[in-house]
Amino acid sequence: MRVKILPPHGCDRNALDARSWAELPEGIRVRDALRLIRCGPLKAKLLLMSVNGERCTPERELHDGDVVGFFFPVSGG
Amino acid sequence: MSSFTGKILRVDLTARSAESVSVPPEVYEAVLAGKGLEAWYLYKHIPAGADPLGPENILAFAAGALCGTGAFLTGRWTVACKSPLTGGWGDANCGGLFAPAIKQCGYDAIFISGVAEEPVYLFCDGKSVELRDASAYWGLDATEAEKALHRDLDGVCRKKPCVACIGPAGEKLSLISGICNEGGRIAARSGVGAVMGSKKLKAVVLAGARPMPCHDPETVKALSKELGRKLLKMTLPTGLGVFIGAGGAMMGHLPNIPLDGSLTAYMFREWGTQANTSLAITSGDGPIKNWGGTPRDVRLMEVVYNPEHINRIETAKYHCYSCPLGCGGKLNIRGRKYAQFDETHKPEYETIEAFGPLLMNWSLDSIFQLNELLNRAGMDTISAGNTVAWAIECYENGILTREQTDGLELSWGNTGAILELVEKMIAREGFGDAIADGVKRASERFGGKEYAMHVGGQEPGMHDARNDPQLGVHFVAEPAPGKHTVGMSIEYGAMSLCDICSWAPPAVLHDKEDELSASMNMALISKANACYTMLVDGAGGCYYGQMMGVHMWKLVEYLNAAEGWDYDGDHYMEIGERIQTLRQLFNIKQGYDPAAVRLPDRMAGIPPLPSGPLKGVTLRNREQVAAHWKAFGWDRHRRTDGGGTMTKKHPVFDYLPCVSCGICAQACPVSALGMSREGKSGKYRNVFPELVTDGCIGCGQCARACPMDVITMEEDA
Incomplete structure (x- = not known):
C-alpha cells in the first residue's frame, strides 16, 4: 500500500519518493512510519500527529492512500 | 444544472438604471465565478485609461462558484475594480454572509458603473432593484450605518438583509479604504472603498431568498460531512x-x-x-x-x-x-x-x-x-x-x-x-x-x-519576503501588488498541490539557498501557488481552506460535484492560470507596467539585516520574478506592448469546413474572436471567425466549442 508521510525537521526522507509517498506493507502503524523516517522516540513524544487530518496516537493503523502529518504552524493573516 | 445562476446584475448609477444580463455557460467554464467572472467582465468593460474615481470605473461584487452549494469554506465575496491606489487591477475579499446574499438575489455578480448625484444605496431583494436615498446614512461609520439600515428595513423585507457599506474613510475617498460587512469586517485592500465613495454609493443591501443551485448536492454534502467530522475533533489543549x-x-x-x-x-x-x-x-x-x-x-x-x-x-x-x-x-x-x-x-x-x-x-x-x-x-x-x-x-x-x-x-x-x-x-x-x-x-x-514601504503603490501585507522569498515574488508579480495572500513557500509545502497537478513540483525540504534561487523549479512553485489561489478565488474559497491542502479540503471534487463536470486538477489549474492572466492583461490594457514594479530595497534585504533570523539575507527578487513570468509563458520583452502578447497559444483556422455558425465567437470569454472575416463558402459570400482584438488569452474555448473542427490551438512562436 502507498502512504504519504510529511516528516518533521531532522528526519530521514530517503524511504520516501519525491512526492513524499512510501510503499509499505499492509497493517503497519504510525509508529512504524516514524521508525521508517528515523524519528527518534523523544521527538515522537513531542509531536502532535495526524492521519488524514485527524489527530491520532502512534498506534493508529495505516491504510492505502493515508496522509500522515505532524503539527507545525503555518503563517497567515 | 450547475451552481451558477447564469446572470449578472448591471447597474448604472449615472443613468439610475439596472438590468439583468445573461452570461454564456462558456464563460463559467473558462473562469468560474468570483474573481474569475470579475476579471472577465472588468477586462472587457473598463476602458483603457479610465479614472479609478470616475464614472467609467466599475465596482464589482461577486460570489464564488461553490457558494451556496453546501461546500465548506466557500463564503468569501470578492470586490474588484480598477484600483485608485495602484492604477491597475484592484480586488479585496471578505467573509461574512454577503456572498450567499448575492446569489440569493439570483446573480453571480453585481457590476456598478457611473456616479450618483446624491448619496444612494443599492437595494435588491431578488425581485426588484432600486437605488434609494442614503443621505440619512452618509457620515455614519460602517457599523452604525449597517445597524441603521437593518433597523429601517426591519419588517420591510421577508429576509434579514445583508449590507456591504463604506465608512467615513471611503466617503472621504481615502485611497486605503475598504468595504465592510457584518459590523466592521472589511474587504480592505486596493482602495475599493474609495471607488465606492467616489460613486456616492453608501451601501449595497441584498435581501433575496432564491434557492442557490448545485448539480449534485448529495456528493457535495458528503464531502463536507467528511471534512466537518474531522474538524469537530480538532481542538488543542488550553494554554498551548x-x-x-x-x-x-x-x-x-x-x-x-x-x-x-x-x-x-x-x-x-x-x-x-x-x-x-x-x-x-x-x-x-x-x-x-x-x-x-x-x-x-x-x-x-x-x-x-x-x-x-x-x-x-x-x-x-x-x-x-x-x-x-x-x-x-x-x-x-x-x-x-x-x-x-x-x-x-x-x-x-x-x-x-x-x-x-x-x-x-x-x-x-x-x-x-x-x-x-x-x-x-x-x-x-x-x-x-x-x-x-x-x-x-x-x-x-x-x-x-x-x-x-x-x-x-x-x-x-x-x-x-x-x-x-x-x-x-x-x-x-x-x-x-x-x-x-x-x-x-x-x-x-x-x-x-x-x-516608504509599498509595492507598485500598495502597502505590503505583514509577512517578510526575506523570511520567505516566494512571498516577494508574489508581492511584485501579483496584478494587485503587495498582497500576501497569493503564495508562500510554507503554504506550498502544506497544500500537496503535486498530488492534483502534474506540473506542480513536489514540496520538498528547501534550504535558504534553494529558496533564494531563480530556478525554474522555484518558478513553477510560485506559478502553481498563484494558479491555485486564483482557482480558489473563482470558487469563492477561503484561504484557510486552501492552506489545509488538497487532501483535506477537496476543491477539485467539490467543483466536479457542484458543476456536473469531470475535470482533473490540471484542467482546474488551467482555469486558475487563465484568471491570473486576465488580471495581468487588465493591467496592461490600463497602461500599468508590471516590469516597473519593484520591492523597496529594504524589503529585498539591501542592505541585509545585521542580526536575527534574517541576518545577511538579500533577495534575488527581480530574477525570481522574471522566472515566474517565464513559467507562465509570458513574454518578458513583449509583455507591456499589448494585451495579446501574453497568450501562450493562439487559434489557427482551417476555413474549409466552416459553416459560419458563430458558436466560436460566442464562446470567446473576452470577445477577442469575431465573425468579421469576409470570404466565400462555395458560391456564397459569407463571414468567418478571426481575431478582432489583441486580447486573446489562449484559453481554447473557441476550439472546444466549434462543432466543425475549424479551429486548432497552436503554441506561439
Whole structure:
C-alpha cells in the first residue's frame, strides 16, 4: 500500500519518493512510519500527529492512500 | 444544472438604471465565478485609461462558484475594480454572509458603473432593484450605518438583509479604504472603498431568498460531512499558545519542510489568525520597526502579543457562511485602557502586526481600540500601519517636523501619538489628511521615499519576503501588488498541490539557498501557488481552506460535484492560470507596467539585516520574478506592448469546413474572436471567425466549442 508521510525537521526522507509517498506493507502503524523516517522516540513524544487530518496516537493503523502529518504552524493573516 | 445562476446584475448609477444580463455557460467554464467572472467582465468593460474615481470605473461584487452549494469554506465575496491606489487591477475579499446574499438575489455578480448625484444605496431583494436615498446614512461609520439600515428595513423585507457599506474613510475617498460587512469586517485592500465613495454609493443591501443551485448536492454534502467530522475533533489543549513564541524562534532557524496543512486548522480554531503574531515576531516572518528591525529590537514582545491573552477576553467565536472553522471572535474590551467601545472583533494577525511590532508599540489595549476605529471607518489596517510606520521613521530622522505633524511626537512606540494620528487620518484632518492616501502619496509629498514601504503603490501585507522569498515574488508579480495572500513557500509545502497537478513540483525540504534561487523549479512553485489561489478565488474559497491542502479540503471534487463536470486538477489549474492572466492583461490594457514594479530595497534585504533570523539575507527578487513570468509563458520583452502578447497559444483556422455558425465567437470569454472575416463558402459570400482584438488569452474555448473542427490551438512562436 502507498502512504504519504510529511516528516518533521531532522528526519530521514530517503524511504520516501519525491512526492513524499512510501510503499509499505499492509497493517503497519504510525509508529512504524516514524521508525521508517528515523524519528527518534523523544521527538515522537513531542509531536502532535495526524492521519488524514485527524489527530491520532502512534498506534493508529495505516491504510492505502493515508496522509500522515505532524503539527507545525503555518503563517497567515 | 450547475451552481451558477447564469446572470449578472448591471447597474448604472449615472443613468439610475439596472438590468439583468445573461452570461454564456462558456464563460463559467473558462473562469468560474468570483474573481474569475470579475476579471472577465472588468477586462472587457473598463476602458483603457479610465479614472479609478470616475464614472467609467466599475465596482464589482461577486460570489464564488461553490457558494451556496453546501461546500465548506466557500463564503468569501470578492470586490474588484480598477484600483485608485495602484492604477491597475484592484480586488479585496471578505467573509461574512454577503456572498450567499448575492446569489440569493439570483446573480453571480453585481457590476456598478457611473456616479450618483446624491448619496444612494443599492437595494435588491431578488425581485426588484432600486437605488434609494442614503443621505440619512452618509457620515455614519460602517457599523452604525449597517445597524441603521437593518433597523429601517426591519419588517420591510421577508429576509434579514445583508449590507456591504463604506465608512467615513471611503466617503472621504481615502485611497486605503475598504468595504465592510457584518459590523466592521472589511474587504480592505486596493482602495475599493474609495471607488465606492467616489460613486456616492453608501451601501449595497441584498435581501433575496432564491434557492442557490448545485448539480449534485448529495456528493457535495458528503464531502463536507467528511471534512466537518474531522474538524469537530480538532481542538488543542488550553494554554498551548504560550509556547508559540519559542516555536517561532526555532522556526526562524530551520528550513521549510512539507507539512500537513490540515493541522493549521487547529490553530485557527483555537486562536484565529492572531496565533501567528508571537510566532512571526520571533521567526522573522513579521516585519519590525518599519521592516528595518530585528527581533532584538522588540525582545519579549511576543509575550505581550501572545494569543492566550486575547482568548481570555473572547466572548464568542463566529463563523463565516459555510465555514466550520470559525477563526473570528468578539472581544469584550469595556474598561480597557484607550477603549472607547464595549467590544471589537478579534484583531487579525495583520492588524496586530501592523500596529504592534511594525511601530514598536507594546500596548495590546491600544490595538483593540485601533482595530475598532479602523473597522468602523472602513480603513485598511495593513496600509494604515505601514503609513504610520513611515511617518514615525520620517519624524525620527528629521524629515517631518513637529509643526508638520500637528504637534504629534511621532516616536517609535508612542502609543498615544499613534492613536491620535490614526484618528486624524480617518477624519482627514491636518497631517492625517495629508497621509490618508497611503505611504506612496505621503512620501511623494513629504519625502522619505526610502522609508516608504509599498509595492507598485500598495502597502505590503505583514509577512517578510526575506523570511520567505516566494512571498516577494508574489508581492511584485501579483496584478494587485503587495498582497500576501497569493503564495508562500510554507503554504506550498502544506497544500500537496503535486498530488492534483502534474506540473506542480513536489514540496520538498528547501534550504535558504534553494529558496533564494531563480530556478525554474522555484518558478513553477510560485506559478502553481498563484494558479491555485486564483482557482480558489473563482470558487469563492477561503484561504484557510486552501492552506489545509488538497487532501483535506477537496476543491477539485467539490467543483466536479457542484458543476456536473469531470475535470482533473490540471484542467482546474488551467482555469486558475487563465484568471491570473486576465488580471495581468487588465493591467496592461490600463497602461500599468508590471516590469516597473519593484520591492523597496529594504524589503529585498539591501542592505541585509545585521542580526536575527534574517541576518545577511538579500533577495534575488527581480530574477525570481522574471522566472515566474517565464513559467507562465509570458513574454518578458513583449509583455507591456499589448494585451495579446501574453497568450501562450493562439487559434489557427482551417476555413474549409466552416459553416459560419458563430458558436466560436460566442464562446470567446473576452470577445477577442469575431465573425468579421469576409470570404466565400462555395458560391456564397459569407463571414468567418478571426481575431478582432489583441486580447486573446489562449484559453481554447473557441476550439472546444466549434462543432466543425475549424479551429486548432497552436503554441506561439
